[in-house]
Amino acid sequence: MAAAPRERSPFLGLLPLPERTAVAQALRTETVGGLVLLVAAVVALVWANTPWADTYERIRDFHFGIPALGLDLSIGHWTADGLLTLFFLVAGIELKRELVVGELRTPATAALPVIAAISGMIVPAAFYAVTASAGGGSLDGWAVPMATDIAFALAVLAVLSTHLPAALRAFLLTLAVVDDLGGILVIAIFFTSDLNFAALGAAFVGLFIFYLLQRLRVRGWWWYGPLGIAIWALMYNGGIHATVAGVAMGLILRTTRDKDEELSPGERTSHLLHPVSAGVAVPLFALFAAGVGVSVASLVDVFTQPEPLGVVLGLVVGKTLGIFVGTYLAARFTRARLNPELAWADVFALSALAGIGFTVALLIGELAFPDPVAAQPVKAAVLIGSLTAAGLAAILVKRRNGIYRRLYEEETRDEDHDGIPDIYQRSTATER
Known part of the structure; x- marks a missing residue:
């Protein structure tokens, strides 16, 4: 007699313990880095709206580098093309981990977050396109929201002191990982300058060598550090945004452990670079990208010009509706059962929270509108849209925080102090 098929775990239900531990470690660094990011954004806004704004612009536009190698960049460009490569390298490693052992490893578990992320990219772009077209504006910024x-x-x-259950945080993290991949594909395909095929060919040769070193289990930063810098420089000179090199190397790094390894190369690299990416690279990019002059006229421009208005509507309305509707339809199509302890209102709150675009939105805004004058309203729209989405999500999340607190306490309670939450021990006993 055939065994009965194993019942699938409910959507947004209790995560397996190893997955929960990995998610908690990743989000802990992201949360601290996010707080630093908030401070950097506030400093940039204040600095750009004081009598010392010209000092801010001089520092941001100061050039240095190695002209002979095509790397004479401003500080603003070093942070966008250089430091953000670390951010996308870590994102690439996280995507690889999700594909190998995380939520994206099987079609059944990947379907919901992938569909939600894709609809959460398509719908905001559509909102921007419709708004810009109706107002006679440029379609160049379709990817910003x-x-x-x-x-x-x-x-x-963190500022709200919420207690989201691990499954909700993991869903948000997976959404962001797929979103980052979509963002880097958009940058690679649509925002390339004149291609230098010789440099690009050399960059791909470097990536192949990087792959061989991983396959041959070669260890040592002295191999990968110089090679990674060379790949980055060649990719930049090849005409493709240099952050693509970061994602490519992150996807190549091995995330499964050999028998003699405590950590895989991907885990070691992530543990080393994640704090630098979240606490230094991204905040420095924000410091030199979020410095937007704010005035009554500039705020009026955000809501009267089609391009910035499209960005605001895309982030606040398009992102929320795209993710929520995509998730709801995917759940109905796959017959996924929502965790009975939660409601679709919780998915809606997460969808609104995902409307915070900021870092990558600012980066794409700079690429889509290279003229600083044209970019200013779009940057202001990213800030206003992200703040509006944050405010909406705050209201929605706080309404449900009592439920979140109870679920969080249940899944973290460890009365026997053995380091394993009691709920996992009860689950194991039930299965036996």
Whole structure:
């Protein structure tokens, strides 16, 4: 007699313990980095609106580097093309981990977050396109409202002192990981300058060598550090945004452990670079990208010009509706059963929280509108849209925080102090 098929765990139900531990470690660093990011954004806004704004611009536009290698960049460009590569390297490692052992490892578990993320990118872009077209504006910024900034979102949750269950945080993290991949594909495909095929060919040769070193189990930063910098420089000179190199190397790094390893190369690299990415690279980018002059006229421009208005509507309305409707339809199509302890209102709150675009949205805004004058209203729209989405999510999340607190306490209670939450021991006993 055939065994009965194992019942699938409910959508947003209790995570397996190893997955919960990995998610908690990743989000802890992101939360701290998000708080630093908030501070950097506030400093940039204040600095750009004081009598010392010209000093801010001089520092941001100061050039240095190695002209002979095509790397004579401003500080603003170093943070966007250089430091953000660390952010996308860590994102690439996290995506690889999700594909190998996380929520994206099987079609059944990947369907919901992937569909939600894709609809959460398509709908905001559509909102922008319709708004810009109706107002006779430029369609160049269609990709700006597609992004989700997981660090900023988690910082909002930290400020609110919420107790989201691990499954909700994991769903948000997976959404952001797929979103980051979508963002980097958009950057690679649609925002490339004149291609230098010789440099690009050399960059791909470097990536192949990187792959071989991983396959041959070669260890040592002295191999990968110089090679990674060379790949980054070649990718930049090849005409493709240099952050693509970060994602490519992150996807190549091995995330499964050999028998003699305590950590895989991907885990070691992530543990080393994640604090630098979240606490230094992203905040420095924000410091030199979020410095927007704010005035009554500039605020009026955000809501009267089609391009910035499209960004605001895309982040606040498009992102929320896209993720929520995509998740709801995917759940109905796959017959996924929502955790009975939660409601669709919780998915709606997370969808609103994902409307915080900030870091990647600012980056795409700079690429879509290279003229600083044209970019200013779009940057202001990213800030206003992200703050509006954060405020809406705060209201929705706080309404449900009593439920979240109870679920959080249940899944973290450890009365026997053995380091394993009691709920997992009860689950094991039930299965036996």
